[in-house]
Amino acid sequence: MSDVHHSVFDSVHSDHVLTNEHSVAFTLKTRCRKCSLLTEQLPVGVSPEVHVTLGTERSEPDRLRQNSGLTVYLRDSRPNMADEATRRAVSQIPMLKTHAGPRDRALWPQRLKEEYQALIRFVEQNKAADNDWFRLESNADGTRWTGTCWFVHELLRYEFRLEFDIPVTYPDTAPEVAVPELDGKTAKMYRGGRICLTDHFAPLWARNAPRFGLAHLMALGLGPWLAVEVPDLIGKGLVVHKERPREAAE
Amino acid sequence: MATVEELKLRVRELENELIKCKQKQCAMEDAHSQALNRPKIDKMSAEVVDSNPYSRLMALKRMGIVDDYEKIRTFTVAVVGVGGVGSVTAEMLTRCGIGKLLLFDYDKVELANMNRLFFQPHQAGLSKVEAAEHTLRNINPDVSFETHNYNITTMENFTHFMDRISQGGLEEGKPVDLVLSCVDNFEARMAINTACNELGQIWMESGVSENAVSGHIQLIIPGETACFACAPPLVVAANIDEKTLKREGVCAASLPTTMGVVAGLLVQNVLKYLLKFGTVSYYLGYNAMQDFFPSMAMKANPQCNDRYCRRQQEEYKKKEAERPKVEVVEEEEEVVHEDNEWGIELVSEVTDAELQAASGTVPDLPEGITVAYTIPAEEPTSGDTVEETEQSLEDLMAQMRKL
Ligand SMILES: [Zn+2]
Secondary structure (H helix, E strand, O other): OHHHHHHHHHOOOOOOOEOOOOEEEEEEEEEEOOOOOEEOOOOOOOOOEEEEEOOOOOOOOEEEEOOOOOEEEEOOOOOOHHHHHHHHHHHHOOEOOOOOOOOOOOOHHHHHHHHHHHHHHHHHHHHHOOOOOEEEEEOOOOOEEEEEEEEEEOOEEEEEEEEEEOOOOOOOOOOOOEOHHHOOOOOOEEHHHEEOOOOOHHHHHHHHOOOOOHHHHHHHHHHHHHHHHHHHHHHOOOOOOOOOOHHHHO | OOOHHHHHHHHHHHHHHHHHHHHHHHHHHHHHHHHHOOOOOOOOOOOOOOOOOOHHHHHHHHOOOOOOHHHHHHOEEEEEOOOOOHHHHHHHHHHHOOOEEEEEOOOEOOHHHOOOOOOOHHHOOOEHHHHHHHHHHHHOOOOEEEEEOOOOOOHHHHHHHHHHHHHEOOOOOEOOOEEEEOOOOHHHHHHHHHHHHHHOOOEEEEEEOOOOOEEEEEEEOOOOEOOOOOOOOEEEOOOOOOOOOOOOOOOOOOOHHHHHHHHHHHHHHHHHHHHOOOOOOOEEEEEOOOOEOOEEOOEOOOOOOOHHHHHHHHHHHHHHHHOOOOOOOOOOOOOOOOHHHEEEEEEEOOOHHHHHHHOOOOOOOOOOEEEOOOOOOOOOOOOOEOOOOOOOHHHHHHHHHHO
16 A cells, blocks of 8 residues: 555656645546446545655655545655746746637637737746746738747856747647757757647646637746756856857866 | 968869769769669559569559559659658659658758758758759659749748649649658648648648657548637647756757658558558557657538638538438447556646646547647736837838837
8 A cells, every 4th residue: 555655656756737825726536447447436545635744854755644544754845936936927928819820810810919918927927026038920811920939047148049830739839939049959859949848738738728829838838947957068168158169168 | 291272272173072072973973873874654553573663563453452553553642741751752652752842841851950861961951852853753754743942921922832742742823732741840731721721732731749759640621620720729738757857958859760661651551542542541640759659530610710710611611511411320438437547647837727728628548649738718817019100011110110
């Protein structure tokens, strides 16, 4: 029994969400191994609603207690600041209303207007929060987008060109953002410099389609990707600041 | 010490020499392959002689497996994505003597692809469709080829793609017989799904998981079986302990073995479907870790997001109603839930309200197959929406540029 529980918590340590500063809630469900059905029926003695209180020592593995009386450990239960900031930023981006892709001649212009409205609001919010980090613009029919994004690392600004096409299946599927100049420098990329998003992105997008737009793609897709990859690339010397000669970086 | 200029000159000399060598080699290879290439064959022969490339295939007829093997030459198959699975699929169909192949891919051959089958290092830099056509034509000159080097998910290419699916058959103007999805991403699968739902085109989907140890094939008959948008993406559970699965620093892994198995399963299903033998699989999974092959059939979802899927379902219902009824008695096996059969997993990890909204229904799936994620029935209500605006699109574009 304890093994089962351990694996449950172990598999989730990195991405659960705080309900407030000191507690976290999630629901346990079980999947029948015979019929694969998910139910809330649980082995005797385990409640489906698990509330745990975080420990006080941040550096220590947090010792948690759930209401069935079992004690479990999380390696680091709290989301990092980047996640928290992202979540806050996303909650401020207005949702879109029009469910239309580029093949929908009648409604696409309306969708495009909403995309621009949301992007403008997002950029303005970023500026206000002193966290301006990208610009985007499209061709006249809004099917091809280009722009720049930048990332500040140790007081130096690193800027990258970005581009993507709106797929015919948008907004049911998200566009694939590419940062071509980083192609071949990181394994977290598919051919052509298309960034490799986390496992969480696809479900998140699918659940929020068609209300998520390009501003959400920037905030949840490209933003977190840059935050992880760019410092790593700089550390490896694969990205060098433009005003800094290559020799100095080595 | 040579100067930089001298060295540059030397590099240019060597480059020119290399180009000459390459040209010479190409000319020799062409002459060589010309000499080796057999002429086209008008009629498949069952004669068992060394020079007959179809003798072993035609033997299938003699053995009573296939009624009419020659019929393969009348079929056209479109292969979308000529990567690890698609290239092998195309090669198998070529060797089987398919009538016509349409190949779609926007990618180039890279040395990083060399852990997979089919392409060779000297083809690096060529477009995949071009390199594939060259190799396949050499293998079987009887097959007609049509190649398109573009990304099907963008606006103008998608229109052309749909046009070729509906017009690109062996006889120009007729639709292809089958579309095979051998792409490696969700957008392209959804694009194929959209096209096939609109055209009522039967297709087969294939895929290998990003951890390279599971895969699947699926037959999609618009209106009848579940389309790709009818349910969240299905995944074959590889039963890997999440604790040991690390995703840091990598996007995807790939194995030539898994890709070869999936291509084999796919083409086997294609042959069974086209030549009408055996049982055609609707969904067949492959779990490489346990060598487990779950299979199932899934009906189209009346609430599917794709309106063309819903329209095809209406059509199908009408057709079914007109057909004389045959009573089929289905025996339903009772599932017994035993206490020790439970495996606990964590589904959602947010607040109570979000919890309710975040987990949607899971379709009834057999052991070993699950969905990548669920979609809640109710729309999430958090967050405000964009306001009505007086501004025109041009105004907004200009405003964005000024920021
Ligand atoms: Zn559907």
